[in-house]
Amino acid sequence: MSTPRxxxxxxxxxxxxxxxxxxxxxxxGTRFEDIPEDWSCxxxxxxxxxxxxxxxxxxxxxxxxxxxxxxxxxxxQVGGEDAVVIVGSGIAGWTVAERLRARxxxxxxxxxCADDGCVYPxxxxxxxxxxxxxxxxxxxxxxxxxxxxxxxxxxxxxRVMGIKPADKRxxxxxxxxxxxxxxxxxGASQRRxxxxxxxxxDILRVNDLASYRKMRERLESGAQHVTLxxxxxxxxxFAEDLHAGGHRxxxxxxxxxxxxxxxxxxxxTRLLDALKPQGIDFRPGVSLAALxxxxxxxxxTLTDGAxxxxxxxxxxxxxxxxIELAKKAGLMVNRGIHADPADMRSSDPHIFAVGDCAExxxxxxxxxxxxKRQAEAVAAAICxxxxxxxxxxxxxxxxxxxxxxxxxxxxxxxxxxxxWVLERENAAACRMAFxxxxxxxxxxxxxxxxxxxxELYDTVCRNAMAV
Amino acid sequence: MTAxxxxxxxxxxxxxxxxxxxxxxxxxxRDKLAPLTVKIDQGYYPTDVLRALxxxxxxxxxxxxxxxxxxxxxxxxxxxxxxVSQQCMSTGFMMxxxxxxxxxxxxxxxxxxxxxxxxxxxxxxxLGGTALSNPMKYLAGIEPLLVSATETxxxxxxxxxLPWVSNLGPDHWFGSIFxxxxxxxxxxxxxxxxxxxxxxxxxLAKFCGMEGTGTYALVFKDVFVPKxxxxxDPLIPYLKKMKAGFILLQTGMATGVIESCIQLCEExxxxxxxxxxxxxxxxxxxxxxxxxxxxxxxxxxxxPFNLDPDYQRTVLEARLLxxxxxxxxxxxxxxxxxxxxxxxxxxxxxxxREAYFVAIVTPATKHLRKEIDAMAAx
Numbered sequence: 047m048s049t050p051r052x053x054x055x056x057x058x059x060x061x062x063x064x065x066x067x068x069x070x071x072x073x074x075g076t077r078f079e080d081i082p083e084d085w086s087c088x089x090x091x092x093x094x095x096x097x098x099x100x101x102x103x104x105x106x107x108x109x110x111x112x113x114x115x116x117x118x119x120x121x122x123q124v125g126g127e128d129a130v131v132i133v134g135s136g137i138a139g140w141t142v143a144e145r146l147r148a149r150x151x152x153x154x155x156x157x158x159c160a161d162d163g164c165v166y167p168x169x170x171x172x173x174x175x176x177x178x179x180x181x182x183x184x185x186x187x188x189x190x191x192x193x194x195x196x197x198x199x200x201x202x203x204x205r206v207m208g209i210k211p212a213d214k215r216x217x218x219x220x221x222x223x224x225x226x227x228x229x230x231x232x233g234a235s236q237r238r239x240x241x242x243x244x245x246x247x248d249i250l251r252v253n254d255l256a257s258y259r260k261m262r263e264r265l266e267s268g269a270q271h272v273t274l275x276x277x278x279x280x281x282x283x284f285a286e287d288l289h290a291g292g293h294r295x296x297x298x299x300x301x302x303x304x305x306x307x308x309x310x311x312x313x314x315t316r317l318l319d320a321l322k323p324q325g326i327d328f329r330p331g332v333s334l335a336a337l338x339x340x341x342x343x344x345x346x347t348l349t350d351g352a353x354x355x356x357x358x359x360x361x362x363x364x365x366x367x368x369i370e371l372a373k374k375a376g377l378m379v380n381r382g383i384h385a386d387p388a389d390m391r392s393s394d395p396h397i398f399a400v401g402d403c404a405e406x407x408x409x410x411x412x413x414x415x416x417x418k419r420q421a422e423a424v425a426a427a428i429c430x431x432x433x434x435x436x437x438x439x440x441x442x443x444x445x446x447x448x449x450x451x452x453x454x455x456x457x458x459x460x461x462x463x464x465x466w467v468l469e470r471e472n473a474a475a476c477r478m479a480f481x482x483x484x485x486x487x488x489x490x491x492x493x494x495x496x497x498x499x500x501e502l503y504d505t506v507c508r509n510a511m512a513v
Numbered sequence: 514m515t516a517x518x519x520x521x522x523x524x525x526x527x528x529x530x531x532x533x534x535x536x537x538x539x540x541x542x543r544d545k546l547a548p549l550t551v552k553i554d555q556g557y558y559p560t561d562v563l564r565a566l567x568x569x570x571x572x573x574x575x576x577x578x579x580x581x582x583x584x585x586x587x588x589x590x591x592x593x594x595x596x597v598s599q600q601c602m603s604t605g606f607m608m609x610x611x612x613x614x615x616x617x618x619x620x621x622x623x624x625x626x627x628x629x630x631x632x633x634x635x636x637x638x639x640l641g642g643t644a645l646s647n648p649m650k651y652l653a654g655i656e657p658l659l660v661s662a663t664e665t666x667x668x669x670x671x672x673x674x675l676p677w678v679s680n681l682g683p684d685h686w687f688g689s690i691f692x693x694x695x696x697x698x699x700x701x702x703x704x705x706x707x708x709x710x711x712x713x714x715x716x717l718a719k720f721c722g723m724e725g726t727g728t729y730a731l732v733f734k735d736v737f738v739p740k741x742x743x744x745x746d747p748l749i750p751y752l753k754k755m756k757a758g759f760i761l762l763q764t765g766m767a768t769g770v771i772e773s774c775i776q777l778c779e780e781x782x783x784x785x786x787x788x789x790x791x792x793x794x795x796x797x798x799x800x801x802x803x804x805x806x807x808x809x810x811x812x813x814x815x816x817p818f819n820l821d822p823d824y825q826r827t828v829l830e831a832r833l834l835x836x837x838x839x840x841x842x843x844x845x846x847x848x849x850x851x852x853x854x855x856x857x858x859x860x861x862x863x864x865x866r867e868a869y870f871v872a873i874v875t876p877a878t879k880h881l882r883k884e885i886d887a888m889a890a891x
Contacts, residue, residue: 053783053784057853058781058784058785058853059853060780089853100783103783103784104783160889161889203882203886205826205830205885207809207827207830207831207834208805208809210805213801215801215805217802217805217806217809217834218834219830219833219834219837219885220834220837221802221834221837221838221841222798222801222802222805238822254889256886256889256890257889257890259890260890370823
């Protein structure tokens with residue numbers, strides 16, 4: 047582009063010496079001063095005298111009244127240098143939007159999500175069959191309605207492909223988006239493991255409404271046999287809910303008991319005793335090895351060599367925070383995205399992490415209550431206030447209708463320092479406490495004892511603060 | 514430059530070699546292609562340009578067995594396509610078709626084809642098309658497979674019709690996926706020649722542009738395909754292996770057109786910047802998006818055989834982004850150049866039509882979104 051160029055002041059046609067104007071008989075390379083005077087602009091017909099060099103032209107324009115800055119754009123634009131951009135439309139993402147809007151009615155907020163942005167209660171995914179609710183029944187509000195209610199610009203069905211923290215912009219499949227502050231509410235995914243067999247790709251992982259809908263579609267044709275890989279919280283809840291829907295369930299887990307480290311063995315045994323009469327077939331110490339097609343169904347080969355005929359395999363081996371985006375962007379990550387409990391800020395001052403994807407002091411919080419408090423911390427920080435995220439013990443009500451179960455596993459800082467004590471039990475109930483130096487630091491309650499969870503939780507919290 | 518290497522030797526001389534290649538492509542574009550751009554848009558098939566590009570090495574960069582470096586240098590293949598597409602995306606599209614036919618053979622285990630036909634495809638001596646539009650839509654659950662086959666002892670007999678296959682002509686090669694009936698029903702892919710007995714090319718309705726791309730309906734009437742021409746059987750593992758490369762290789766068309774659209778916007782900046790400032794998607798913003806996209810694509814080109822679902826999804830997203838950005842850039846080129854862009858032979862309006870092609874050609878924007886959506890629920 048270094049060859050001399052002249053521009054027609056009237057129409058803007060550019061004469062480039064290297065190209066000439068062959069249609070008017072000017073060969074490429076013809077110098078401007080060698081052009082005959084009777085030559086005219088091929089576009090508008092004015093003469094050579096109406097041409098000036100591009101540099102002169104630019105200088106004239108520079109001195110004119112043209113705006114030096116880009117004019118402001120319309121409201122409702124996606125992102126922007128002054129906007130808070132939230133990535134993710136799960137409970138974490140929408141709660142941040144709600145809390146921000148509550149604090150600041152004017153702030154530009156954009157929410158970008160890979161799905162349609164609809165609002166639904168995620169914990170319901172493991173009890174909807176028993177409640178007779180379809181995937182659509184779970185939707186409380188469409189993304190569009192929620193965005194309108196909060197005055198948020200929603201960019202749905204758009205996945206974020208990359209973050210450029212230095213330039214404060216995101217790359218999405220629909221183009222770049224600028225941000226002032228970025229909130230990552232990326233969630234977590236069910237752990238993926240590679241299984242052998244031609245049908246291994248058919249294994250479902252259910253962790254959002256889209257995958258849940260797919261599971262329900264697969265179950266539509268009537269009573270089926272379902273194999274669940276993983277007997278943790280999600281595994282046992284799904285097992286019971288699927289049974290409630292008339293399906294037969296085999297539950298596999300490499301560990302020796304239900305609920306893994308969340309529950310002490312006596313409580314896990316009580317749950318197993320409650321599930322057995324329902325025909326839920328629990329196979330401890332066993333996982334899936336391979337999945338192949340057979341007839342219209344599958345043949346699952348297990349790690350102990352046994353095989354079983356099954357119609358659907360669901361993997362529930364635990365949640366893994368979605369950190370890839372943050373990692374690629376150079377943010378500090380461990381298991382989750384590192385976030386400071388003071389304000390849930392990541393290692394970049396303009397980026398926050400909240401919910402399943404975040405990690406605070408080495409801990410992930412996959413439950414609603416702490417996630418809402420994290421959202422509050424983010425909203426406060428963005429508005430220049432302070433509402434630190436307080437680390438509290440986690441209390442879990444397990445959604446297994448056959449046995450009421452409330453669990454408060456010990457925090458990892460004390461997990462190796464204490465032991466479970468059986469405080470009370472009878473045929474219908476069991477109460478265990480995790481004791482550290484004579485103080486209760488966790489509990490596991492089943493049956494009628496589950497009702498005392500709130501009271502015990504207060505004690506555990508007080509003790510935790512005392513430590 | 515990034516590339517998947519078998520030996521990992523991106524030495525300074527390899528970089529220099531790359532620059533020589535790109536300079537000779539620029540020469541071909543200036544001397545041979547540029548004078549034909551409008552004619553190609555209207556219907557002229559530029560055999561000589563494609564042959565010259567092949568001779569220069571533009572069509573073998575992604576083929577480790579053919580480029581002399583033993584590396585799958587998708588990036589170099591894309592850069593070549595980008596340079597050509599800046600001038601004429603029809604030709605860039607045919608480069609993709611040609612690149613992909615070579616990719617089919619390179620990814621197969623068929624030593625016979627690798628010895629006989631692949632070197633000719635890599636050098637441009639033999640030309641060919643992809644013919645996978647229908648099979649790709651079949652695999653995404655959008656269309657049924659349109660070619661069926663009966664198996665014989667040493668081959669298959671094919672019948673059916675494939676609409677809209679590009680870069681075809683007499684004695685051109687293409688990859689065909691067909692549904693085999695009989696005792697061992699399955700889908701198989703093979704390399705087929707347009708001049709074989711029973712093959713016919715049927716001229717279709719006229720398109721609004723890109724008419725010189727050798728696009729025809731392929732009609733199969735009892736076409737015998739010898740088993741020695743089979744590329745993939747079993748098909749699915751073969752397709753999985755080559756899919757990311759197949760899709761990534763398309764992105765050079767998009768980046769080339771986006772680049773040239775930005776240049777069109779920039780060229781009128783001295784005259785119209787004062788009023789173009791009121792437009793959305795200004796050249797500096799588009800440039801930023803283009804560079805981000807190029808960087809992301811370059812990263813993906815490093816591991817074309819990664820079967821991880823996240824990687825595969827990102828490849829689809831990169832292709833989707835190409836389709837979205839190119840429309841935005843072409844729209845911007847029209848708005849920035851104004852009436853001058855609307856002239857009969859103006860580049861801006863041609864690029865607008867080219868941009869729609871990027872978003873429509875398989876995998877089209879809607880097809881990509883469907884696939885990405887299906888992956889989200891997995």
